[in-house]
Amino acid sequence: MSIVFAVIILLCLFALELVYFKLADHFNIIDKPNHRSSHSSVTIRGGGVIFGLGAILFFFFFGFQFPFFIAGLFSIALISLLDDIHTLNNKVRLSIHLISVLLLFYQWDLFAMPCYWIVIALIFVIGTINAYNFMDGINGITGFYSILAIVTLYCINSYITPYTSSALLITVGLSLVVFNFFNFRQRAKCFAGDVGSISIAFIIIFLIGQLILKTYNFSYILLLLVYGLDAVVTIGFRVLRKENIFEAHRSHFYQYLSNELKWPHLVVSTLYFCVQGLINCFVIFVVKDSLILSLSLILISAILFLSIRFSVEGKTKLLSKV
Template structure:
């Protein structure tokens, strides 16, 4: 009976995988037909014209899962589709910022409804709002080299699946696997020296929204806010890059190549995949420490945080130098 159930489950997952491959290939045809491409410029980390928006498979995977499973977690799904649609339009058109931000805020509020967060005190809503918006923006900022969005996200989904199976059950195993399969398909076309496609805003924003949804479920289930460290590498690179840009009196809302991963790939000429591997390895070690210390006191979580941030800053200052990081040359 168990083997029959496993066979059925594996067959369903294989069907999902085949559907995602076909849909991704269909999207490539559409993108090629309508010229949905990225052209290299002085801020780019790539040199060839590449299809943009391959990450559209992420929200599509959740939608297909929802259609097959009686429209579960509908507020989350509606919010995901709204934020993905506006992000896709932003990939191909120039949208009004107020419209885009309005849709983002609406999607976040729908996410809060799915979490039943409106039953909490107002300050928890504020903390959650900062967490969600910061994560979405961090993901968008970090999507700059081949493999990094897909690889880092696959590691995060894999870690969440392990926690769900072995530590505490907080969400659907199948939904985690479906998102993981979509990431595998995307990585096949992106995690390579010459990428077939990029995630685009639709990919980076939607996978951030999905991962935030899972981490929010985990934190609410366990009452352990330190699971936010599952995004520590992205969060650290984003936060300190913004901090250093402010020190240099730069406009933090302008496009740039100031992230550490961009310095490693563009200036030191490490391959995109090697830099991605470094980021994934760092986050993997952090995730392993989280699982080991899950029942321990706050000092262990604080130690993991401080250890990584210290190593990160030592590497940045030793490789980039104090002047490059902190001194403005515009005045």
């Protein structure tokens, strides 16, 4: 992709985001603070719609590549946007999610593989989508963390193993630049909403899946290790406290740092970005395709994360139901 064309796409994405802001303001698509929120002012919800729009621009401008992935992304983004506007029936929402994931699998040509791979992929995809959605709770975290993933995947595609369209990576990256321009602020202009967190999770899953299927290197899952640790460990603590893990909460570590310790949102988002950045470098230059090193990295990271949480939050808070 030429620099001129990239600039044109960037300007188109800015224009589309501003049009969405006008529509969101007109139709009252806003996020009002409540007792679980990490923000204190009314803000436009669903600014992450730009991720799906960016992927659609790629589809039409670059030869209609990956049609089943785009169809799945459009479906899951649309149902998530409607859910942002008005809470939908869980059966309807989950049905569309399942259809979208199956379209993703078809694009990967996963149905040609043994059934157990489909089960493993289903657990990974559903888990990652939910983790991304749970982790989208403060300014900057989704956009900044995701742009790190896209930049890392672009570098792998360009310098190590070509596995996907560089135009897709660049277009998605530009959509993240636009979103971060409005979200990576002390007082955000917009939030990603379910449409944003779920869409970008779907896109990143597709790209990591392509990379794994090309290289048979499962270490690349660790490009999302920080989100995975926070999500899985938090669920574990909630189970130990006998809480309903399906209810909304503020138990993630990033939420504790933001809400209890009053760390600025952008500081917490940058911390998660930096830690994951170090892990990404380790995965690419040290771990490579070593299963032993991958498992060692997971174990060491988990021990360090648990130690930090117990040290910062305390055993009583983490294990006792208030």
